[in-house]
Amino acid sequence: MPRKVRLGIMGLGTVGSGLVELIKKNARLIENKSDVKLEIVRALVLHKNKPRPLPPEQVTTNPNDLFEDKTIDLLVEVIGGIHPAKEYIVQAFDSGKDVVTANKAVLATHGDEIFNAASRNQKQIGFEASVCGGIPILRAISSGLIGNRVDELYGILNGTSNFVLTTMQEERVPFSDALAMAQSKGLAEADPTLDVNGMDAAHKLMILAELTFQTKMRFDDVIVEGIENLQPIDFETAESLGYVIRPTAVARRMEDRLDLRVHPCFVPKNHPLATVRNEFNAVIIRGDAIGEMVFHGKGAGSLPTASAVLSDIVEIARNPNSTPLWNPTRTIQSAPVELASRFYLRFPIYDRPGMIGMISTCLGAHGISITDAIARLTCTETNQGNVMIVIHSAPETEVRKALAEIQESGALNADPLSIRILEN
Amino acid sequence: MPRKVRLGIMGLGTVGSGLVELIKKNARLIENKSDVKLEIVRALVLHKNKPRPLPPEQVTTNPNDLFEDKTIDLLVEVIGGIHPAKEYIVQAFDSGKDVVTANKAVLATHGDEIFNAASRNQKQIGFEASVCGGIPILRAISSGLIGNRVDELYGILNGTSNFVLTTMQEERVPFSDALAMAQSKGLAEADPTLDVNGMDAAHKLMILAELTFQTKMRFDDVIVEGIENLQPIDFETAESLGYVIRPTAVARRMEDRLDLRVHPCFVPKNHPLATVRNEFNAVIIRGDAIGEMVFHGKGAGSLPTASAVLSDIVEIARNPNSTPLWNPTRTIQSAPVELASRFYLRFPIYDRPGMIGMISTCLGAHGISITDAIARLTCTETNQGNVMIVIHSAPETEVRKALAEIQESGALNADPLSIRILEN
Numbered sequence: 138m139p140r141k142v143r144l145g146i147m148g149l150g151t152v153g154s155g156l157v158e159l160i161k162k163n164a165r166l167i168e169n170k171s172d173v174k175l176e177i178v179r180a181l182v183l184h185k186n187k188p189r190p191l192p193p194e195q196v197t198t199n200p201n202d203l204f205e206d207k208t209i210d211l212l213v214e215v216i217g218g219i220h221p222a223k224e225y226i227v228q229a230f231d232s233g234k235d236v237v238t239a240n241k242a243v244l245a246t247h248g249d250e251i252f253n254a255a256s257r258n259q260k261q262i263g264f265e266a267s268v269c270g271g272i273p274i275l276r277a278i279s280s281g282l283i284g285n286r287v288d289e290l291y292g293i294l295n296g297t298s299n300f301v302l303t304t305m306q307e308e309r310v311p312f313s314d315a316l317a318m319a320q321s322k323g324l325a326e327a328d329p330t331l332d333v334n335g336m337d338a339a340h341k342l343m344i345l346a347e348l349t350f351q352t353k354m355r356f357d358d359v360i361v362e363g364i365e366n367l368q369p370i371d372f373e374t375a376e377s378l379g380y381v382i383r384p385t386a387v388a389r390r391m392e393d394r395l396d397l398r399v400h401p402c403f404v405p406k407n408h409p410l411a412t413v414r415n416e417f418n419a420v421i422i423r424g425d426a427i428g429e430m431v432f433h434g435k436g437a438g439s440l441p442t443a444s445a446v447l448s449d450i451v452e453i454a455r456n457p458n459s460t461p462l463w464n465p466t467r468t469i470q471s472a473p474v475e476l477a478s479r480f481y482l483r484f485p486i487y488d489r490p491g492m493i494g495m496i497s498t499c500l501g502a503h504g505i506s507i508t509d510a511i512a513r514l515t516c517t518e519t520n521q522g523n524v525m526i527v528i529h530s531a532p533e534t535e536v537r538k539a540l541a542e543i544q545e546s547g548a549l550n551a552d553p554l555s556i557r558i559l560e561n
Numbered sequence: 562m563p564r565k566v567r568l569g570i571m572g573l574g575t576v577g578s579g580l581v582e583l584i585k586k587n588a589r590l591i592e593n594k595s596d597v598k599l600e601i602v603r604a605l606v607l608h609k610n611k612p613r614p615l616p617p618e619q620v621t622t623n624p625n626d627l628f629e630d631k632t633i634d635l636l637v638e639v640i641g642g643i644h645p646a647k648e649y650i651v652q653a654f655d656s657g658k659d660v661v662t663a664n665k666a667v668l669a670t671h672g673d674e675i676f677n678a679a680s681r682n683q684k685q686i687g688f689e690a691s692v693c694g695g696i697p698i699l700r701a702i703s704s705g706l707i708g709n710r711v712d713e714l715y716g717i718l719n720g721t722s723n724f725v726l727t728t729m730q731e732e733r734v735p736f737s738d739a740l741a742m743a744q745s746k747g748l749a750e751a752d753p754t755l756d757v758n759g760m761d762a763a764h765k766l767m768i769l770a771e772l773t774f775q776t777k778m779r780f781d782d783v784i785v786e787g788i789e790n791l792q793p794i795d796f797e798t799a800e801s802l803g804y805v806i807r808p809t810a811v812a813r814r815m816e817d818r819l820d821l822r823v824h825p826c827f828v829p830k831n832h833p834l835a836t837v838r839n840e841f842n843a844v845i846i847r848g849d850a851i852g853e854m855v856f857h858g859k860g861a862g863s864l865p866t867a868s869a870v871l872s873d874i875v876e877i878a879r880n881p882n883s884t885p886l887w888n889p890t891r892t893i894q895s896a897p898v899e900l901a902s903r904f905y906l907r908f909p910i911y912d913r914p915g916m917i918g919m920i921s922t923c924l925g926a927h928g929i930s931i932t933d934a935i936a937r938l939t940c941t942e943t944n945q946g947n948v949m950i951v952i953h954s955a956p957e958t959e960v961r962k963a964l965a966e967i968q969e970s971g972a973l974n975a976d977p978l979s980i981r982i983l984e985n
Contacts, residue, residue, distance in 0.1 A: 155850075159708055159850055162710070162849070163708060163709070163710055163849070163850075166710055167707060167708060169775055170703070170707055170775055171703075171707055265705070271706075271850065271851035271852070271854065272854065273701055273704070273705025273706065276700070276701075276704060276705050277697050277700075277701075277705070279594070279595075280697070280700060280872060280875070280876055281689070281697025281700050281701075281869075281872050282695075282697065282868065282872065283591060283594055283595055283871065283872055283875050284583055284587055284591060284867065284868045284870075284871030284872060284875070285587070285868055286586070286587055286590055351593055351594055406830070407835070407836055407838070408836060409833070409836045409837075409857060411831070411836065412831055412832060412833040412835065412836050413833075414831070419855075424868070425586070425587070425864075426579075426583055426587075426695065426864040426865060426867060426868035426871075427695035427858055427859055427864070427865050427868050428695070428858070428859050428865065429858065430695065430696065430856075430857070430858035430859075431843075431855065431856070431857035431858060432854075432855070432856060432857075433833060433854070433855035433856075433857065434851055434852070434853065434854035434855060435851055435852050435854075440849075440850040440851070441850060441851050441852065443708065443850060444706065444708045444709055444848070444850035444851050445705075446708075447707065447708030447850075448704060448705050448706065448707055448708060451704070451707050451708070452704055455880070455883050456879070456880035456882075456883050458880075458882070459879050459880050
């Protein structure tokens with residue numbers, strides 16, 4: 138006899154409709170594979186007059202029609218946003234139902250309250266879909282790789298910014314054109330600020346790091362750099378040196394602290410992250426037993442996200458009395474750590490004699506050693522150009538000090554750019 | 562209160578010792594993360610006089626000391642081989658214990674008997690470690706991606722042959738030298754036949770395909786080509802055309818049949834498999850909801866395999882009443898299907914006028930169209946050389962017929978080589 142799960146779905150937007158579609162298409166297959174039989178009882182919507190993938194009698198605008206229905210075992214929250222999603226999730230637990238959510242924002246802001254409500258009612262919560270869409274990364278961290286002490290987790294967590302950088306790399310177009318292409322493909326919001334300034338990736342990194350390192354973080358401790366200042370010449374230089382530029386997010390255990398960063402990065406062409414193109418995401422986990430393990434797939438979109446929601450539903454149905462996946466036992470200070478790194482630096486200059494000399498002398502005075510230096514005139518009329526420099530590994534504070542001194546010299550016509558280089 | 566699991570370990574070889582080491586190192590961490598407390602009760606060995614990672618009183622040569630110990634909850638089988646591993650596993654179930662095994666051979670040959678014994682005793686079996694070592698791929702197939710209809714699964718399943726091909730590609734050494742390097746690094750057996758002829762990858766492909774497509778396969782239906790005939794000139798040509806050569810394994814759903822193949826393959830440099838280097842493995846799953854999802858990590862070795870064993874132990878402890886992961890409901894005929902593919906072809910020739918003409922005329926007569934043709938003299942004394950040809954997509958039977966005709970012409974001094982080309 139299959140285990141039957143009766144579902145209520147809160148929200149029939151992109152993800153909710155994708156979920157209904159996927160259940161209709163694959164319910165039989167899922168039952169064959171897992172012995173779990175899924176049945177959609179009712180869905181909550183804001184407006185009843187839109188076309189929906191469910192018959193009208195299964196659609197309601199009254200949330201109590203879901204909470205008070207004793208035949209519903211599990212509520213899927215795919216409304217998004219913080220309110221009323223948070224209140225609905227808590228009420229679902231208090232009504233004796235398990236919950237699966239795809240809502241990163243509500244977990245990042247009200248995680249404690251939500252986990253407490255689940256625990257108080259001895260109900261389960263699934264949130265695989267909240268980070269990296271279809272990639273089963275939370276399950277890998279909390280189950281598949283559980284035997285490992287993880288020292289580092291890094292990857293590409295924002296599909297929009299990865300699409301923009303891949304397009305700039307491969308099509309040699311400016312930032313604004315690449316962003317417009319992402320928007321026309323439906324990959325970026327009308328306001329893509331949180332994607333390109335790194336904040337969206339920082340939120341996801343925080344959830345991944347909390348789960349991986351079993352701790353609670355302060356969002357303000359994440360160092361965030363966006364991708365807005367990259368120019369076609371940076372991608373040309375990267376290419377000529379054997380790199381591509383990717384938007385990376387990094388969480389590193391440094392003795393008793395965690396270092397969390399989001400920034401664009403030079404990635405060697407034969408590194409796994411170099412093949413993560415366009416809107417794809419990837420997470421690399423470095424553990425003491427497995428070494429480096431790469432998970433690479435679609436991090437967003439209707440069906441990939443619905444796939445993650447489904448995996449949580451089936452997991453909860455198969456294991457109704459499982460212990461919770463997330464069990465944060467302590468709070469760690471996520472303190473920025475003094476790191477050394479190789480860097481690519483670009484200095485926007487007025488083209489006149491002695492520029493490379495001045496820049497390299499200043500770097501040298503800070504103990505920074507150069508491996509490549511290229512000067513390029515970009516506009517003969519204004520006499521503007523760039524000096525691009527690649528340095529050996531150097532302490533970040535020294536790099537910052539040198540950049541500040543060079544900027545104070547008055548020789549630059551815009552802020553210098555610094556991008557970390559990932560080693561193979 | 563943590564859930565306590567008392568373990569018996571059958572075998573203290575490479576994987577067994579790695580498991581003991583990992584438990585000693587990370588047991589506290591695992592308990593914090595999962596609320597599961599692991600305790601090693603006793604280990605079975607063949608000879609008592611070797612140095613062991615456990616105190617002498619915990620080591621026995623008598624398997625009944627494990628079966629009859631009522632305090633042992635779960636037996637880990639890491640003896641390897643078919644007998645007595647199969648008998649021990651069945652007896653473990655009959656003694657009321659769950660089993661975790663890393664033993665691909667015993668599952669491939671006695672899977673039915675083992676799964677029946679588990680089911681009869683209502684006990685669980687974990688076998689994540691049996692395929693692709695530390696990569697949590699079985700769990701991804703049976704849980705993380707369960708909402709998907711999977712149409713294709715492919716990847717690099719044998720670390721030894723991948724090390725050999727990576728070394729030939731990057732160091733430009735002949736096959737025999739690359740294989741010797743793999744052996745000196747402990748990556749290949751003294752007899753590496755099953756690694757380089759593709760049979761090991763075929764066994765793993767069969768287990769992955771059975772789990773993915775919920776069916777039972779006949780091993781003889783897998784088409785297997787080894788890597789023994791590749792020469793440095795093939796890697797040079799691949800490089801010049803923008804490819805690397807990788808040892809691939811492919812399972813494809815073709816309507817109601819499955820097509821299973823193991824063969825070397827030209828892989829575009831920006832494809833995720835191109836960054837899977839040396840002894841690393843990767844599995845790519847193409848599902849209707851997620852699109853392509855890549856899992857890339859260490860497929861063998863003491864600690865990666867122990868990591869997979871540990872993940873099964875914790876999963877069984879967290880979910881003692883879970884439904885089985887593997888539930889084959891039908892038998893599918895894995896029938897080779899007529900496919901079309903792009904190919905790289907190499908013809909070992911005696912260098913004389915008209916060779917490219919003869920070869921390309923013959924290919925043309927079979928409707929095969931050429932994109933690149935290169936002739937290269939390799940030995941002036943014997944007048945031997947090669948003609949390398951890349952063709953547009955063509956039906957495999959036509960390619961085979963054309964190769965046979967060219968070989969019958971008497972112009973070749975050795976068998977022609979054909980390698981499929983993976984499209985991006």
